[in-house]
Amino acid sequence: MFSSLDKQLLNDFQQDIPLSATPYxxxxxxxxxxxxxxxxxxxELQDQxxxxxxxxxxxxxxxxxxxxxxxxxxxxQLQHIATVINQYPEVNHNYERDNRxxxxxxxxxxxxxxxxxxxxxxxxxxxxxxxxxxxxxxYFINLGFEIDFND
Amino acid sequence: xxxxxxxxxxEQLQQGLPLVSRPYAEIGKKLNLSEAEVLxxxxxxxxxxxxxxxxxxxxxxxxxxxxxxxVVFDVNDGLISQIGGHISQFDFVNLCYQRPRxxxxxxxxxxxxxxxxxxxxxxxxxxxLIEMCGLRQCKNEVLFSKQxxxxxxxxxxxxxxxxxxxxxx
Numbered sequence: 152m153f154s155s156l157d158k159q160l161l162n163d164f165q166q167d168i169p170l171s172a173t174p175y176x177x178x179x180x181x182x183x184x185x186x187x188x189x190x191x192x193x194x195e196l197q198d199q200x201x202x203x204x205x206x207x208x209x210x211x212x213x214x215x216x217x218x219x220x221x222x223x224x225x226x227x228q229l230q231h232i233a234t235v236i237n238q239y240p241e242v243n244h245n246y247e248r249d250n251r252x253x254x255x256x257x258x259x260x261x262x263x264x265x266x267x268x269x270x271x272x273x274x275x276x277x278x279x280x281x282x283x284x285x286x287x288x289x290y291f292i293n294l295g296f297e298i299d300f301n302d
Numbered sequence: 303x304x305x306x307x308x309x310x311x312x313e314q315l316q317q318g319l320p321l322v323s324r325p326y327a328e329i330g331k332k333l334n335l336s337e338a339e340v341l342x343x344x345x346x347x348x349x350x351x352x353x354x355x356x357x358x359x360x361x362x363x364x365x366x367x368x369x370x371x372x373v374v375f376d377v378n379d380g381l382i383s384q385i386g387g388h389i390s391q392f393d394f395v396n397l398c399y400q401r402p403r404x405x406x407x408x409x410x411x412x413x414x415x416x417x418x419x420x421x422x423x424x425x426x427x428x429x430x431l432i433e434m435c436g437l438r439q440c441k442n443e444v445l446f447s448k449q450x451x452x453x454x455x456x457x458x459x460x461x462x463x464x465x466x467x468x469x470x471x
Contacts, residue, residue: 160358161358164358165355165359165360166355167357168356170341170344170345170356171341172327174319174325175323176323186323197321200364201364202358202361203359203360204317204318205318205319205321205357205358206317206318206319206356206359207316207353207354207355208353208354208355209316209352209354210352210354214309214312214352219401234451237451237452242452244453245450245451246448246449246451246453247447247450247451248446249445249446250445254451255372255445256452282404282407282408284413285401286399286401287401288382288383288386288400289399290383290387290390290398290400291390291395291397291399298365299419
């Protein structure tokens with residue numbers, strides 16, 4: 152399904168796209184292909200949604216504040232409450248997880264006052280118990296994610 | 303460190319590096335910055351750790367990694383940095399954070415995320431992780447994701463119109 156070029160592009164460039172005037176040309180040279188081949192392959196991978204984008208990941212809590220929130224929601228109200236939560240623009244990554252705390256989402260705001268205000272409002276709107284789980288330490292050394300193409 | 307120009311620059315970058323020969327020049331055009339200035343600023347932001355990485359952002363689900371578990375552990379506070387550092391080194395782990403315990407209700411202080419092609423694969427990797435990191439005695443819970451209600455890669459609102467992608471909260 153993937154060409155060997157696709158596989159290299161997916162696995163080997165998650166961390167460092169060159170910070171040079173011509174990054175795609177640099178990648179092309181390192182792989183022994185043309186810049187055009189690189190651009191075409193990236194476009195195709197992006198069109199097919201195998202890659203979300205070529206972009207940056209910003210360290211948490213340097214710009215604005217964020218926290219993980221867990222909510223314990225009665226099963227029969229889950230869809231409804233998830234919809235209510237999704238309506239807040241501060242919400243990201245809203246997932247159901249199989250646990251007594253079954254709704255998990257990330258809140259992002261400009262400052263902690265706004266974050267607290269959103270949480271208070273959510274508690275009022277839903278009547279559900281919430282856990283406030285801000286990040287204290289990030290241990291992850293980001294080396295990208297190795298995709299196994301063998302099956 | 304993060305002046306207004308850097309904010310705008312990060313906003314632009316979050317929309318994706320353009321797929322053209324001179325992508326940084328193209329970003330610069332929108333902000334009235336030279337290509338050299340864009341490169342200089344981005345290198346600095348990366349060096350300072352504001353930009354954790356700049357590269358291909360893959361879509362795990364689309365690539366066949368359908369199972370995703372958040373695993374929470376209750377580990378000794380004095381050992382948490384060491385254990386967190388150890389956990390982070392496994393290639394199937396893609397996030398590892400310390401968060402505050404919430405008393406009896408939620409006594410966990412260490413969180414990690416494991417992606418796998420299916421639940422069985424994830425549990426096998428977790429078993430290996432527990433063995434290798436000496437976590438057998440630590441209380442844990444495994445929370446597989448079920449429905450996804452919203453996923454937009456943790457966006458941070460910097461202005462009324464544009465947003466920034468951050469790592470996971």
